[in-house]
Amino acid sequence: MKKLLLPLLLLLGVVQAYGQSFTVTGKIQSNSDKTALPGANVVLIKAADATKTATVTDGDGNFRFERVTNGQYTVEINYIGFQKFTKTVQVQGAPVNLGPLSLQDGSTAIKEVQVIGRAQMAEQKGDTSQFNAKAFKTAPDASAEDLVTKMPGITVQDGKIQAQGEDVKQVMIDGKRFTGEDVSSAIRNISAEMVESVEVFDGQSDRAAFSGFDDGNRVKTLNFRTKKEARQGYMGKVSAAYGTDDRYMVGAAINYFNNNRRITVTGLTNNINMFDFSVGETPGGGMRGRRGWGGGSPNGIINTNTFGVNYNDMWGKKVEVSGNYNYFNRDLINNQIRFRDYIGNVEGLEYKEQSRNEDADESHRFNFRLQYNMNENNRFLITPSLSFQNTNSLTLREASTLDNSGILSESVNRNVAESSSINFNNNILYSHRFGTSGRILTANFNTSYSNVNGETYLLENTENFENPERDINRNQFINLERENMSWSGNVDYSQRLGEKSRLQLEYNINNRINDSDRRAFDFAENTGTYTDFNAPFSNTFKSDYITQSAGPSYQYRSDKTRFQANLRYQYATLQGDREFPKPFSLERNFSNLLPSAEYEYKFSNTQNLNISYRTNTNEPSVDQLQDVLDISNPLQPRAGNPSLNQDFQNRMNLRYRSFDPVTNRMFFVGMFGTMTQDYIANSVYTTTVPEEYANGYRLQPGARLTIPVNMDGYWNVRSFMSYGQPLNVISSNINFRGFAGYTRIPGKIDNQINYANNINFGTGLNISSNISEKVDFNVSSNFNYNIVENTLRTNQNNNYYNLNSNVRLNWIMWKGLVYRTELSHQYNSGLTAGVDNSYLLWNMSLGKKVFKNQQGEISLSVNDLLEQNVSVQRNIASDFIEDVQSTVLQRYFMVTFSYNIRKFNGGAAPSMDNDRRREWGGNRGH
Incomplete structure (x- = not known):
């Protein structure tokens, strides 16, 4: 708290220093139809010394100048397509509201504004x-x-x-x-x-x-x-392509707009690693790279079929709805090689693996959202979601462990699995405002259910080079049934204390029930079926976790300052019961105080500081609690731990934003930190299996058993900085960013504590064209350096870095001829021998616009022209460092036909702006 005292005193000094200043506000509109003009340049010029202050109008045409001292000023307004506007303003002891200012249409205004400068880039409005x-x-x-x-x-x-x-x-x-x-x-x-x-x-x-x-x-x-x-009309794109190696792609994306009603329909079938289709697709499917669910380039060779519908609308004036349905079908083949260096007592211990994965997934996902604004005092929201998924997979794995003396053990195994799952979630939210009294009651109720049924056939052949008598041949069938149910309720009551402050009381209850039944059967030679029940590899576990919390919150809000403090007392109970491999039950109680606070200060319309502190707890998952051996990879077996406690997280964030409307310079800096007590870490055993897990099972030489345990000492601290401005020399925008971070991951290796410390820092530079619509380029480079240090074995510390550079060009040449190219170079240093350290990915296409308004295009493209594309990923844990290289899609040529659909009829503004940043309690009652 002492560390925050100095910044707070400085902020109070700033407020006092500007105590005798005022605001100048107004709204810019068109004189012909009175519509608002967002993005207009507004300059306030002081008559005494010609000092200039600039801003830009917001989406509703409003502008605002802060900290204006007494005196005479000139307001100067420029907007492309309108005549220049000037007005004299006198500020004398009070704020000035100029009201609506109307700009006259005029063709001469275009040249005049262009001489003054480029369009205003951005505006900082609070957060x-x-x-x-x-x-x-x-x-x-x-x-x-x-x-x-x-x-x-x-x-x-x-x-x-x-x-x-x-x-x-x-x-x-x-x-x-x-x-x-x-x-x-x-x-x-x-x-x-x-x-x-x-x-x-x-x-x-x-x-x-x-x-x-x-x-x-x-x-x-x-x-x-x-x-x-x-806001009225439709637009979209349809494409069809065929190429070498029987590569193909057919996709469509259509958007329909009618003011508040928006409908998007997409569909795609392909075998070039595209997961979705959109109006922004470029010919060949390889341009700009492909992305998998959750980001990142997808590994493997993937066939995908998808269909989706997204719907948004207003039903009358009070009901806002949105929803979507997605069908997804995917077949994937991926070959990987993995090199893992272990940290521990054995010098030079390594793990090597070659694997082949064949996966087939099919899913249906439904999401819906309905908000009913009954009247000015009552709101109701319901958000259900439902998904179904079927998965079939085949994994073939050859793995070995070795040290400086040679191979210790070698395993060949085959896993065939299929599963089906269903997930349902529904949230109901109701809020009532008691007229103009400043009191608000909010109630929330959530229900969730999921079910997984799966079958796995496991074949294992493990060879022990130290003791051949411990060779293993295993033929096993595993049946898994898992059911999860949860419900939660929350009630908030808030009361206005004054013009600028509010008090809230909150109560929350949450219950999660997990039931998992995993049964293993060995193949019986005499019957030819899987009938021999294997108790040591079977487990039934049921957990019941319930939390209750209550406490007050205080909020203060003024024109420049917002402060909020919360304090919750939480009481939690975790109960668990197990049948196999032997009966066990647990019951533990947890009590925690969960404080949080947030402070925000608005220096001006263009400068903002935000500091926040949060705490929360997380309970262990059923996988982490279920103490059954998972030997799907016999050289890396895993098991759960029913003695796990919940963890406790402390998070602190600091953000500062500023924007200079005169120079179009934008600056952002953020610092984010997390400290976790009772962090769920990995405890690794390399020689013996703990007695409660053994049941006759022994580790192969070099194998490692991983069990989750609670440990203190987890840290994650990172910072990010971004600076951007126009680059007038080449009519472009330049953006510079930098980052630095520190992660500390605790763990145990044969009951010895190890901390894996990872320091990473880097920079990035991006230059994007702003020349014209016919020349569009983007040049970027990102550098990332990592320092990995371990406290247990310092001789296994490792430094590595990577540099990624990218050039993308879209050039519309003579008579609708379009050239597109993308070069992406990745350089890695410090990786394991045997993986590719660098590659150059070069994609390009040459197309010709056809039809009226150049809505169609025929193109020839090539993906990975130099045939160098690879995928390399480094992973860091508390007991190992590994590099993984995966199959990727390499060179192919493709002919593509695309057709763009565009028709806009104009439209009115949306009838309801339900911006979720707006706080209902703050709009009235303050």
Whole structure:
């Protein structure tokens, strides 16, 4: 707390220093139709010394100047397509509201504004960064992903869209959520030409938005404000392609817009590792790389068939609905090699593996969201989801352990598994406001159910080079039935204490019940069936975890400051019962105080500081509690631990944002830290199996048994910085970012404590074109350096780094001729011998626009022209460092026909802006 005292005193000094300043506000609109003009440049010029202060109007045409001292000023407004506007303003002891200011249409205004400067890039509005889409030029066929990755602080890292150093988890259109699980797919299905502006902020949970109190459940969110003329009509793309090695792709994505009603239909069938199809696809399927679910380039050779429908609408004036359905079918073949260096008492102990995986998945996913705004005092929200999944897999694995003397053991095993699962979740949220009294009651109830049924056939042949008498030949059948049920309830009651503060009381109860039945049967030679029950490899376990918490929250909010503090007392009970391999029961109780706090200070419209502290607990999963041996990989067996406790997390974040509207410079810096007590770590045994797990089972030489245990000492601290500005020399935008992090992972090796410390830091540079719609390029480079140190065996410390550079060009040449190319170079240093250290991936296509308005295109493309594409990944744990190289899709040629669909009729503004950042309790009652 002492460390926070100095910054708080400095902030109070800032507030005092500007105590005699005032605000100047107004709204810019078109004189002809009175519509708001977002993104207009507004400059305030002081008459005494010609000092200039600039800003840009928001999505509703409003502008605001903070800290304006007494004196005479000139307001100067410029907007492309309108005449320049000036007005004299006198500030004398009070705020000034200029009201609506109307701009006259005029053709001469275009040249005049262009002389003054480029379009305003962005504006910082509290914790929200708002970017003006007009300031970023993209190709005619570009998607919203192409647009946002030109913006400062927004990048693609490991296949995931990141904003200000955090993964984007939610996408909204005009304040309404785009329902679905895949953020990248959603962004690629929005056309760049539809977008007026893009907002980046930390979206709150539905419960926090209803109650007005932040519950800490925030997700990085992108909100796309659409142009008025793009709110009615339809747009999309259809493509068909065929290439060498029988590579093929057929896909379609159609978007229909009618003001509040938005419908998106997508479909895809292919064998070129595409997981989805969108309006932003480029010919050949290889351009910009492919991405799997959750980001990252997909490994293996993948055949995919998908179909999806996304629906958003207003049913009347009070009911907002959204939902989606997705069908997904995938066949995957992936060959991998794995090199693992173990940390422990044996010098030079290694693990090597070659494997082949053949997987077939089929799933159906349904999501629905209905919000009913009954009246100004009552809101109701229901969000059910349902999914079905069937999986079949075949794994062939050859693995060995070895040390400096040679091979210790070798295993060949075959796993054939199939499973089916169902998952259901439903959340009901209700909030009532007691008129204008400032009192709000919010109630939340959630139910969840999942069921998994699976069968596995295991064949194992393990050879012991130290003691051949311990060779193992195993033929086993495993049946698994798992059922999980949970429910939770929450009640919040808040009361206004004054014009700027509120008090809330909260009670929460949560119950999770897990029931797992795993039974193993050995093959009986005399009957030819799996009838010999194997008790040591069987386990039935049922856990019941219930938590109750209650406590107060206090919130203070003014024009510049927001402060919130919470304190919860939580009482939890964990009960467990086991039948196999021997009866066991447990019951443990946990008591915790869970404090949290958040402080936010708004220096101005363009500068913002946010500091937050959160605490929470997490219970162990049924897999971690179930103490049954899993020998699907006999050289790396695993087991659960019924004695696990819940962990306790402390998280602290600091964010500072600023934007200079005169120079279009944007700066963001963030620091994020997590410390976990009773962290669920890995305890590794390399020689003997603990007595309670043994039951006659002995480890092969070099094999390692992993069991979860609670340990203190987990740390994860990282920082991220982003700086962006226009690069006028080549009409581009430049974005520089840097990061540094430290992770400390505790673990045990034969009951000796080891801490795996990983320090990583790096930089990144991105230059994106802003020349014209016909020339679109992006040049980026990212450097990442890692220092790995272990406290148990310091001679096994390791430093490594990688450098990834990427060049992407989209050039519309003479008479609709289009050239696209992408070069991606990856260099790795410090990896295991035997894996590829570097590669150059080169994709390109040459296309010709056809038909009216160049809506069609025929192209020839090549994926991985140099045939160097590889996939290498390094993994770090408390007891090992490993490198994994996987199968990837390599060179093929493809002919593609694509057709773009575009028809916009114009439209009215959405009838309801349900932006989840807006706090109901804060709009009235303060």
